[in-house]
Amino acid sequence: MPMNAEYRGPIDLPGIIPVFPLPGALLLPRGQMPLNIFEPRYLAMIDDSLRDGHRMIGMIQPDPVHSGPANKPPLYKIGCVGRITQLAESGDGRYMLELTGVSRFRIEDELKVATSYRQCRVTYAPFADDFIPRKGENEVDRKSLLRALKDFMKANDLKADWDDIDKAPNEALVNALSMMSPYGPAEKQALLEAPDLKTRAELLVAITEIELAKKNIEGEPQLQ
Numbered sequence: 001m002p003m004n005a006e007y008r009g010p011i012d013l014p015g016i017i018p019v020f021p022l023p024g025a026l027l028l029p030r031g032q033m034p035l036n037i038f039e040p041r042y043l044a045m046i047d048d049s050l051r052d053g054h055r056m057i058g059m060i061q062p063d064p065v066h067s068g069p070a071n072k073p074p075l076y077k078i079g080c081v082g083r084i085t086q087l088a089e090s091g092d093g094r095y096m097l098e099l100t101g102v103s104r105f106r107i108e109d110e111l112k113v114a115t116s117y118r119q120c121r122v123t124y125a126p127f128a129d130d131f132i133p134r135k136g137e138n139e140v141d142r143k144s145l146l147r148a149l150k151d152f153m154k155a156n157d158l159k160a161d162w163d164d165i166d167k168a169p170n171e172a173l174v175n176a177l178s179m180m181s182p183y184g185p186a187e188k189q190a191l192l193e194a195p196d197l198k199t200r201a202e203l204l205v206a207i208t209e210i211e212l213a214k215k216n217i218e219g220e221p222q223l224q
Contacts, residue, residue, distance in 0.1 A: 003083055003085055003100060005055075005083065007102050007103070007131060008131055009128060009131050010103070010123070010124035010125050010127075010128060010131075013056065013081060013102065013103060013105075013124055014054050014056055015121060015122065015123075016111065016119055016120070016121050016122070017054075017056050017057070017058040017081055017105070017119065017120060017122055018045045018048065018049060018056075018057055018058065018115075018117050018118070018119050019057075019058040019059075019060050019075070019079065019107075019117075019118050019119065019120050020035075020042060020045065020057055020058065020059055020060070020117075021060055021061065021062045021073065021075055021118070022059065022060075022061065023061055023062055023064075023185050024061070024184065024185050024188060025059055025061065025188075026059075026080075026178060026179045026181075026188040026191060026192055027059040027079075027080040027082050027099060027101045027179065028080060028101050028104075028175040028178060028179060028191075028192065029080065029101045029102060029103055029104070029130040029131075029175070030100065030101055030133060030171070030172070030175065031100070031101045031175045031176060031179050032085075032098050032099070032100055032101075033059065033082060033098065033099045033101070033179065034096070034097070034098050035095075035096075035097050035098070035099060036094060036095075036096055037094060037095040037096075037097065038093065038094045038095075040116070041115075041116035041117045042117060043093070043094075043095060044115065044116055044117060045057070045115070045117040046084070046087075046095050046097065048115070049084065050084070050087075055083050055084040056081050056082070056083055056084075056102070057081065057082055057084065057099055058079050058080070058081045058082075058105060058120065058122065059079055059080050059081070059082060059099065060075050060076060060078075060079030060080075060107075061075070061076050061079070061185050061188065061189055062074065062075060062076075062185075063075055063076045064185060064186075072118070075107065075110075075120075076189055077106055077107050078104060078105070078106050078107075078189075078192060078193050079104065079105055079107070079122075079192075080101050080102075080103065080104045080105070080192065081101075081102050081103055081104075081105055081122075081124075082099030082100055082101045082102060083099065083100050083102055084097055084098070084099060085098055085099070085100040086098040101175075102130070102131075103124045103127050103130040103131060104124070104126075104127040104130055104192065104193075105122040105123065105124050105127070106122060106123050106124075106126055106127075107120045107121075107122055108120070108121045108122060108123055109121050129196070133171070134169060134170070134171045135171075135196075135197065136171075136196045136197040136198055137169060137170040137171050137197065138170075139196070139197065139198035140170040140174060140197055140198055140201045141198075141201065141202070141205075142170055142173070144201075144202075144205050145173065145174065145177070145201050145204065145205055146165070148204070148205045148208040148209060149165075149177065149208075151208070151209075151212055152208050152211075152212065155212055155215055170197065170201075171197055174197055174200055174201045174204065175197075175200075177204060178191040178200060178204055181204065181207070181208075183207055183211070187207050190203060190207075191203055191204060191207075
C-alpha cells in the first residue's frame with residue numbers, strides 16, 4: 001500500500017502514540033489491516049490522529065496472563081504502529097479504515113492522559129530493520145512455508161488463489177499469512193516478536209504443523 005509519508009527510521013515516528021488494544025489482532029510492517037471503528041473512545045482516537053497530522057495508531061494485544069480492570073487490561077510490551085492509509089465514513093457513526101504497518105515498537109511507559117483512549121511512550125529502536133523493505137527475504141524457506149499452507153488449506157477444505165501466492169514476494173507472503181492466520185493471541189504475539197523474517201516464517205510453519213497434528217490426533221479442528 002503506497003503511503004504519502006516516508007519513514008526511514010525510528011526518528012521519523014512519533015514517540016508518543018495512541019494505542020488500540022485488540023485481542024488476536026496482528027499488524028506487521030507493510031501489512032494492511034482493515035478496521036471497523038464504532039466505540040466512541042476509538043472514534044475520538046481516529047479524529048485526534050487525523051487532527052494531529054501523524055495519522056498513526058499503535059496496534060497491540062492485551063496480555064491475558066496478567067489481570068487488570070476490564071476497561072484497561074494490561075498490555076503486551078510489543079506492538080506495531082500503522083498509518084491510516086484509507087478512511088471512509090459509514091453514515092451511521094462508524095469509521096471503516098485501513099492501517100498500513102510501519103514498525104514494531106516497545107512500550108516504555110503508559111501515560112496518564114485525559115483522553116478516553118490510551119497513549120504510550122514507545123521506542124522503535126530495537127526494530128530498526130523494520131524500516132528496510134524485504135530485508136531477509138532470501139533467508140526464508142519458501143518451499144516449507146508453501147507446503148505447510150497447502151496442508152492447512154487441504155485439512156480445512158479451503159481454497160486459495162495460488163497464482164497470486166506464487167507471485168507474492170517472501171516478505172509479503174510471510175507477513176500476510178501471519179496476519180491472516182487463525183491462531184490465538186499467544187501465537188500471534190510470538191509471530192509479531194520474531195526477530196526476523198526467516199524466524200517468523202519458521203515459527204508460522206511450526207505452529208501450523210502442531211495444529212495439523214492436533215487435528216489428525218483428535219479428529220477435530222483445534223484452531224482458535
